[in-house]
Amino acid sequence: MKMKQTLLAAGSAIAALGLAAAPAFAQDAPPPTLNSGDTAWMLTSTALVLLMTIPGLALFYAGMVRKKNILATAMQSFALCCVMSIVWMVAGYSIAFGDGGGLNAYWGGLGKAFLGHLTLDSLSYAVPESVFITFQMTFAIITPALIVGAFADRMKFSSMLVFMVLWSLLVYAPVCHWVWGGGFLAGEGVLDYAGGTVVHINAGIAGLVACIVLGRRHGYRQENMAPYNLTFALIGAAMLWVGWFGFNAGSAVAADFRAGMAMLVTQIAAAAAAISWMVVEWIVHKKPSVLGIISGAVGGLVAITPAAGFVDPMGALCIGIAAGVICFFAATSLKKALGYDDSLDVWGVHGVGGIVGAVLTGVFAVEAIGGTAGSMGQVIKQIEGIGATVVWCGVVTFILLKVIDMVMGLRVTKEQEVEGLDISLHGESIQ
Secondary structure, three states: HHHHHHHHHHHHHHHHHHHHHHHHOOOOOOOHHHHHOHHHHHHHHHHHHHHHHHHHHHHHOOOOHHHHHHHHHHHHHHHHHHHHHHHHHHHHHHHHHHHOOOHOOOOOOOOHHHHOOOOOEEEEEOOOHHHHHHHHHHHHEEEHHHHHHHHHOEEEEHHHHHHHHHHHHHHHHHHHHHHHHHOHHHHHOOOOOOOOOHHHHHHHHHHHHHHHHOOOOOOOOOOOOOOHHHHHHHHHHHHHHHHHHHHHHHHHHOOOHHHHHHHHHHHHHHHHHHHHHHHHHHHOOOOOOOOHHHHHHHHHHHHOOOOOOOOOOHHHHHHHHHHHHHHHHHHHHHHHHOOOOOOHHHHHHHHHHHHHHHHHHHHOHHHHOOOOOOOHHHHHHHHHHHHHHHHEEEEEHHHHHHHHHHHHHHEOHHHHHHHOHHHHHOOOOOO
């Protein structure tokens, strides 16, 4: 009798375990469901990031050039917003977030070209895929728009458009896939929460190569090339700052605790970098400038971008302080020593700021926030990610510029440059 009871008990236990396990196996991969709160936040974030390019970046850059080039500079941002939207729809999204089969470590293929796969109820994470596509489109818009600041005042509008279309497909979209689309950098554990590598290092390197290939502006260091309207630049910088909350907190693709922390650390880093740039400039040049403090704020925003979903407030403070100081010297002393004409300091702020942020992400990452703790091993991974981006972007950008120069020319004539691009390229002027 005792043996029988034991066997019955064992059988009951096994049956209970089986019943308990069955739902678990059935729920291993539950289908994603729409979350209206996350969707509302992502719709808002998408609008905020678009605000960064038009009017944010358009005003920021237009305010820092000379009067004769204000409209041409703003036109570049607006036109790129239009062109990159179509490029992203046609092939960019597919290359970045598609499945490249055997080559998936490096590119996503063309299976999602023209968004032919998209249906009304397609989901990414817990939001409509249409929203995710548009959110990522705004990143694909602002990245090439950032580059134009490096060669402001001297590239042909037609050549700029051709270059940016090709660069977006051959550089931006593949690097985006490497990091966010399941490519090899993601597989190696490189951390880039919202675009330190994908957006800012990419744009910084492309800008540096472009300004070197085109050469200096006529009259560089001989004529007064001071910004014409720092009020425009200040308003543009303020819009960039506000829009950056969509950029960083939106990269959570959810309205959750991590998005809230990303918003907080973004504010802290931007403020810290603005202050540190201002203080260093005050010490070196004896006066704090409007251009300096807004440049510092943007440098801090750049540096916190890769780290926003991985660091705590103290880490953000350290990243911001470091970015303000290092970007100041990169945009002033380093540029002067090497002699390149990066008109609006795209390399000094975005390239250098992105590198500072990417490396320090490996230092200050907090496991409880992003699942990875800061360590020397993580720093090495971050440096590997930086290296891969710098090499690919630098080489492909150089080749594209050289080919375009041979086919249609890159630079406006000296007469057009002296007259100003507003009149010579667009037939308009600021009265």
